[in-house]
Amino acid sequence: MLNPNVGGSGLYAITDPQWLPDDKSLLLGVEAALEAGVALVQYRDKTATEATAYRRARALQALCTDYQVPLIINDRLHLAADLGLGVHLGVSDASIAQARRLLGANALLGATCHASLSRAQASLQAGASYVAFGRFFPSQTKAEAPPAELSLLTQARQKLTCPLVAIGGLNVNNLPQVQAAGAHLLALSAGIFAHTDFSPTQIRMQVTALNAALRPAMPSNVPHHL
Numbered sequence: 001m002l003n004p005n006v007g008g009s010g011l012y013a014i015t016d017p018q019w020l021p022d023d024k025s026l027l028l029g030v031e032a033a034l035e036a037g038v039a040l041v042q043y044r045d046k047t048a049t050e051a052t053a054y055r056r057a058r059a060l061q062a063l064c065t066d067y068q069v070p071l072i073i074n075d076r077l078h079l080a081a082d083l084g085l086g087v088h089l090g091v092s093d094a095s096i097a098q099a100r101r102l103l104g105a106n107a108l109l110g111a112t113c114h115a116s117l118s119r120a121q122a123s124l125q126a127g128a129s130y131v132a133f134g135r136f137f138p139s140q141t142k143a144e145a146p147p148a149e150l151s152l153l154t155q156a157r158q159k160l161t162c163p164l165v166a167i168g169g170l171n172v173n174n175l176p177q178v179q180a181a182g183a184h185l186l187a188l189s190a191g192i193f194a195h196t197d198f199s200p201t202q203i204r205m206q207v208t209a210l211n212a213a214l215r216p217a218m219p220s221n222v223p224h225h226l
């Protein structure tokens with residue numbers, strides 16, 4: 001279920017060790033985002049060892065459970081399986097079909113589709129719960145991510161009935177146009193967590209400002225699949 005605080009169309013907070021480098025900043029940062037209202041959290045950490053990733057994911061799982069917000073693991077399918085969590089997979093990761101088999105019918109499975117509607121359709125056929133397009137703007141977190149045009153979201157909205165995630169360089173200024181183009185979920189990493197001096201207060205204020213920039217969801221905007 002999506003967080004009712006954000007009415008079914010909301011923020012998807014993605015962690016990154018660039019912005020949240022240790023256990024303490026990760027947990028305080030994500031808790032601040034949860035307090036201010038995010039619909040989904042993704043634990044994305046390319047550099048942690050398996051043991052560290054397990055410890056951090058376990059702690060995030062407890063935190064997200066308290067706030068009744070789903071936690072999704074990036075890339076690490078077996079970690080997701082060990083903890084009974086969902087997973088987000090890209091073109092170079094494990095396949096959606098394999099993840100669906102391993103994680104079962106109820107797991108949240110996200111698929112990166114860059115700028116490809118046909119990849120989105122194939123991912124949904126294979127069992128994805130949502131599809132993610134982008135990057136739509138230059139990203140500090142992942143500068144090399146392939147670009148996509150906002151009109152793709154409008155086309156996807158006409159062709160697909162699943163929740164649509166937009167990612168890449170989103171911020172309080174461009175959020176309204178990304179939502180207006182058709183995104184249900186707005187995925188941000190730097191736009192939530194990157195600050196010169198780490199501060200949960202800043203993160204809380206940032207998420208509050210992002211939510212204020214979002215138009216309330218109309219009933220037809222609410223994705224029913226999450």
Ligand SMILES: Cc1ncc(COP(=O)(O)OP(=O)(O)O)c(N)n1
Pocket residue numbers: 012014042044074075088089090091092093110111112132133142165167187
């Ligand atoms: C919500 C969301 N969308 C896209 C991505 C990117 O996934 P991927 O292409 O596998 O790249 P990495 O994140 O693994 O670098 C994502 N993580 N989340």
Ligand SMILES: Cc1ncsc1CCOP(=O)(O)O
Pocket residue numbers: 014134135138139140141142145167168169170187188189190191
């Ligand atoms: C993982 C990923 N995939 C495409 S852009 C991106 C990073 C998103 O982070 P930011 O919101 O900081 O651009």
Ligand SMILES: [Mg+2]
Pocket residue numbers: 074075088089090091093
């Ligand atoms: Mg990946």
